[in-house]
Amino acid sequence: MVREIKNMTEFQNELKNATDKLVVIDFSATWCGPCRQIAPFYDSLPGQYPDVVFLKVDVDEAEDVAQNCEISAMPTFVFFRNGSKVDSFSGANSENLVKYIVKHKTQ
Template sequence: MSIVELNEATFQAAVEGGKPLIIDFWAPWCGPCRQFAPVFDAAAAKHPEVTFAKVNTEEEQELSAGLRIRSIPTLMVFRDNVLLFSQAGALSASQLDELIEQVQAVDMEKVHAEIAAQQNQAPDQA
């Protein structure tokens, strides 16, 4: 499976795609980003059921700022248009595999129900 390069124009469509989406926010000058790249590439090859994407924070400064990326590398994981995970720092291969397993195990019907319940409560708390 290839890794998709995302930009401001393609980001939302990728998030709304049918598969879980794991995004690596990186920069060419970042040593930890370069060290993490082979781990990310290997996971992409191992998990075709997941979409793997990268955002170059140097080229996509507005997108990165809009998502509040403060440190790189940062990983974000979306599933069914919901942000499930966001963390700065590189993961080991085993940590990334474990994260993928956890994301795939999430009961998204329950997550969407919880989000709907929170949204229904929000006006009452104002």
């Protein structure tokens, strides 16, 4: 299940609770066409990768989280492990998303 993050406190709690699991965050906006296009694919990923934490942030609702992660384009996918950012990329590219998940979930 993809969990929505509404504020900085929720964001920090999710990173803390994930411990050493990979955390993938989809930064998107309701008005963003490419974000809506990749959303069903992103929402299906927890079933394929149960050992990965999947989060979603609406940049208009949680501006503090988006600013903290230096988001300037949507969609942007940010990858965290042990509370630290390990990678990110922008664009609605499902193949890239899977490559990044596979790359970082085993580290």
